[in-house]
Amino acid sequence: MRGILAIATALVLAAGSLLTAAPSHAQSKGEVVIGVQCDRTGPTQIVGTVLCPGFHDYIALVNSKGGVEGRQIKALEIDHEYKVPPAVESYERHKKDGAVTMAVYGTPQIYALAAKLTEDRIPGTSPGFGSAAAADGIRYPYIFPIAATYWSQGAAAVDFVKKQLGGSLKGKKIAFIFYDNPAGREPIEVLEDIAAREGFQLKTFAVPPPGVEMGAQVLDIAQRYKADFVIGHLFGGAPSVSIKEFKRVGYPLKKFVSFVWGAGEANIEGAGGFAVAEGYYVMQFAGVGPDYPVLNEIREMYKKQGKPAPKEMASTVFYNRGVLIAALHVEAIRNALKAKPDGKITGEDAKKGFEKISNFTLGGLVPPLKITPNDHEGGGLVQIWQVKDGKFVKVTDWYAAYQDVVAKHIKEAGAKK
Amino acid sequence: MIQRECGVLKTTYEADMGLYPLPIARWTVAAVAVLFFLVIPLTLHEYFLSVANLVWIAIIGALGLNILVGYTGQVSIGHGAFMSVGAYTAANLANRLGSPWPVNLLAGGLMAALIGAIVGIPSLRIKGLYLAIATLAGQLIIEWTINHVTFISGGVQASIEVARPRLGPLVLSSQREMYYFLLVFVVLAIVGTMNLMRTRVGRAFIAIRDHDIAAEIIGINIFRYKLLAFAISSFYAGVTGVLYTYFLGIANYEQFQIGVSIDYLAMIIIGGLGSVLGSIFGAIFVTLLPIVIRYSMEAFGGIFFAPQTVLNLIPNLRLMMFGALIIFFLIVEPEGLNRLWRNIRSYFRVWPFAY
Numbered sequence: 001m002r003g004i005l006a007i008a009t010a011l012v013l014a015a016g017s018l019l020t021a022a023p024s025h026a027q028s029k030g031e032v033v034i035g036v037q038c039d040r041t042g043p044t045q046i047v048g049t050v051l052c053p054g055f056h057d058y059i060a061l062v063n064s065k066g067g068v069e070g071r072q073i074k075a076l077e078i079d080h081e082y083k084v085p086p087a088v089e090s091y092e093r094h095k096k097d098g099a100v101t102m103a104v105y106g107t108p109q110i111y112a113l114a115a116k117l118t119e120d121r122i123p124g125t126s127p128g129f130g131s132a133a134a135a136d137g138i139r140y141p142y143i144f145p146i147a148a149t150y151w152s153q154g155a156a157a158v159d160f161v162k163k164q165l166g167g168s169l170k171g172k173k174i175a176f177i178f179y180d181n182p183a184g185r186e187p188i189e190v191l192e193d194i195a196a197r198e199g200f201q202l203k204t205f206a207v208p209p210p211g212v213e214m215g216a217q218v219l220d221i222a223q224r225y226k227a228d229f230v231i232g233h234l235f236g237g238a239p240s241v242s243i244k245e246f247k248r249v250g251y252p253l254k255k256f257v258s259f260v261w262g263a264g265e266a267n268i269e270g271a272g273g274f275a276v277a278e279g280y281y282v283m284q285f286a287g288v289g290p291d292y293p294v295l296n297e298i299r300e301m302y303k304k305q306g307k308p309a310p311k312e313m314a315s316t317v318f319y320n321r322g323v324l325i326a327a328l329h330v331e332a333i334r335n336a337l338k339a340k341p342d343g344k345i346t347g348e349d350a351k352k353g354f355e356k357i358s359n360f361t362l363g364g365l366v367p368p369l370k371i372t373p374n375d376h377e378g379g380g381l382v383q384i385w386q387v388k389d390g391k392f393v394k395v396t397d398w399y400a401a402y403q404d405v406v407a408k409h410i411k412e413a414g415a416k417k
Numbered sequence: 418m419i420q421r422e423c424g425v426l427k428t429t430y431e432a433d434m435g436l437y438p439l440p441i442a443r444w445t446v447a448a449v450a451v452l453f454f455l456v457i458p459l460t461l462h463e464y465f466l467s468v469a470n471l472v473w474i475a476i477i478g479a480l481g482l483n484i485l486v487g488y489t490g491q492v493s494i495g496h497g498a499f500m501s502v503g504a505y506t507a508a509n510l511a512n513r514l515g516s517p518w519p520v521n522l523l524a525g526g527l528m529a530a531l532i533g534a535i536v537g538i539p540s541l542r543i544k545g546l547y548l549a550i551a552t553l554a555g556q557l558i559i560e561w562t563i564n565h566v567t568f569i570s571g572g573v574q575a576s577i578e579v580a581r582p583r584l585g586p587l588v589l590s591s592q593r594e595m596y597y598f599l600l601v602f603v604v605l606a607i608v609g610t611m612n613l614m615r616t617r618v619g620r621a622f623i624a625i626r627d628h629d630i631a632a633e634i635i636g637i638n639i640f641r642y643k644l645l646a647f648a649i650s651s652f653y654a655g656v657t658g659v660l661y662t663y664f665l666g667i668a669n670y671e672q673f674q675i676g677v678s679i680d681y682l683a684m685i686i687i688g689g690l691g692s693v694l695g696s697i698f699g700a701i702f703v704t705l706l707p708i709v710i711r712y713s714m715e716a717f718g719g720i721f722f723a724p725q726t727v728l729n730l731i732p733n734l735r736l737m738m739f740g741a742l743i744i745f746f747l748i749v750e751p752e753g754l755n756r757l758w759r760n761i762r763s764y765f766r767v768w769p770f771a772y
Binding site for chain 1: 462464467471570578590591592672704711728729733
């Protein structure tokens with residue numbers, strides 16, 4: 001009996017997979033396909049569960065307004081739990097379904113797919129993660145960071161600190177607290193270069209994975225090293241812990257600036273809410289808050305369908321990033337379709353489409369990127385926001401800093417190989 | 418695999434020792450070979466071959482772990498780390514010396530074997546869960562080393578790009594080419610493991626697993642064979658790591674973290690400890706099940722829910738179903754899928770005469 005049950009279960013599963021494994025006809029129906037990878041269940045789910053709905057809502061909005069150049073967009077999503085083998089599988093499936101662009105998610109995943117993307121000539125995006133060296137469009141023709149890399153974020157953070165400390169960093173002490181993995185360590189070389197130029201003292205504090213234990217490091221920063229300012233680069237649940245720990249040792253949070261993955265509402269709520277994190281500075285590569293025209297349009301779209309706006313919209317940081325990624329993909333496809341009047345676009349056309357994106361701001365939600373065949377990062381622009389009175393308040397406009405230092409490192413990384 | 422044994426009369430020792438003593442078994446193997454070497458790669462879409470490639474990589478790794486855990490009875494949670502040793506050895510050799518892939522493959526395997534034997538030293542004093550913790554420490558130490566020693570990891574990003582393997586003028590890069598490339602090693606690994614278990618070494622492993630004191634009394638050098646088991650198992654892991662590196666074109670330390678070790682343990686436990694076929698079944702099951710579940714969710718999910726909801730439900734339900742099915746299959750047959758397969762086989766052997 002149990003054996004029969006087991007076999008029956010296997011049969012049902014097999015039948016289901018055969019039903020959908022039949023080739024999809026998305027391309028022939030005139031739809032343009034985007035392959036979306038997502039992590040709704042893995043270690044970075046606090047990002048994925050909000051970012052991915054943002055992506056789909058923007059695509060739905062575009063489609064409800066008649067699509068791009070008359071063509072509908074289809075965003076196929078596969079969740080890979082932040083694991084590499086499922087990411088490979090999902091990439092191949094999206095390729096089979098005719099995807100012309102890939103929204104890859106996760107640093108190990110973009111590394112694992114880099115060779116394939118280049119061989120198959122399909123552009124893949126890695127906004128805010130992945131290798132900073134991928135900004136070099138000549139060396140990595142099919143990888144598009146499309147947002148500030150960790151090198152640009154580091155440079156921008158120092159510039160912000162400099163302004164906060166009165167315009168000069170000479171003799172100041174800056175602490176860099178980071179998640180001890182390759183992505184966490186990546187900005188250090190840029191920070192060290194800038195430290196030598198600006199004459200400040202830089203000390204790095206590693207937080208070992210999974211990043212929930214950092215009492216000693218924080219105490220060291222606050223009471224032994226007595227840092228003038230702290231730059232934080234943590235992931236997952238670690239940013240929340242860092243806020244709590246700095247609060248506990250009495251270090252003022254208005255002397256702390258976090259990189260982009262410690263910058264979401266979820267990170268603040270995890271630390272005990274906005275009241276606890278008052279003063280905390282965060283770096284953003286997409287606009288924050290609900291007041292952008294495109295978000296109003298999405299709310300309108302839901303209203304017309306008679307539905308309430310999705311609850312994910314309340315978590316504006318990651319939701320808006322999803323919208324930003326989707327919008328840049330759509331713009332690339334729009335540029336590609338414009339260049340190809342017959343409408344038969346390939347990954348190569350979409351790549352050229354990405355490289356034509358310039359001054360596309362979506363009412364302020366997207367920085368005025370300028371992506372070129374050489375620069376796939378688009379300028380490395382960020383904004384700094386601050387936790388104030390229960391919400392994020394904008395402190396600076398889009399800016400990039402020490403671009404010569406970042407460019408030097410990109411060049412060196414390219415020469416190494 | 419599928420075989421019936423009536424009318425078998427063996428007259429020589431060679432015939433008795435044959436890997437497949439029955440003609441029908443040989444025919445089955447030949448048919449399976451034709452299926453996997455010709456029919457599947459020449460008819461299916463590249464996507465399915467990419468899934469097959471992931472399975473091939475998992476099979477080699479699972480076989481290696483089964484030699485250690487299933488056959489020798491030494492628990493290891495360091496398999497992912499041994500894979501990374503192989504991967505980084507090969508990647509460094511390929512980029513620093515420009516050596517060809519067969520050299521790198523062998524070197525990666527041997528280096529992993531060496532490190533594996535060192536990590537296995539505690540097995541001489543401790544057993545069971547204690548050994549598991551010791552190998553866990555090995556995993557974490559290797560992870561830390563690769564993460565922090567830039568001489569090994571090739572820079573703070575800890576990832577080294579590797580050129581595609583070449584076969585004369587042919588560069589193996591598409592999934593179809595990779596399919597053949599990997600399948601050769603899968604066959605070697607399977608035949609190697611099956612034969613290993615028929616040798617003195619293999620029997621010594623099994624004796625150690627069944628009762629190590631008894632094994633020592635009948636003259637098996639426990640010290641040597643336990644370390645040998647770790648070395649051989651790690652050799653397989655190292656080769657897996659090298660193949661994975663060539664498959665992806667990059668060695669990246671985040672691909673070999675502790676979760677990978679756990680996944681491989683899950684494969685051999687679900688498949689069946691101490692059996693070659695079990696390792697294969699387990700690798701297929703763990704790699705394919707999430708994919709199959711997702712496909713069937715996509716087919717049936719749309720009937721019940723709105724598209725946006727389905728997107729959120731699929732990954733979560735998939736995790737739940739994956740866990741539930743593992744429990745289900747283990748309750749149906751605690752000795753793994755291999756035993757389930759043998760039960761089905763023996764049922765049909767006498768069918769329709771059940772008694």
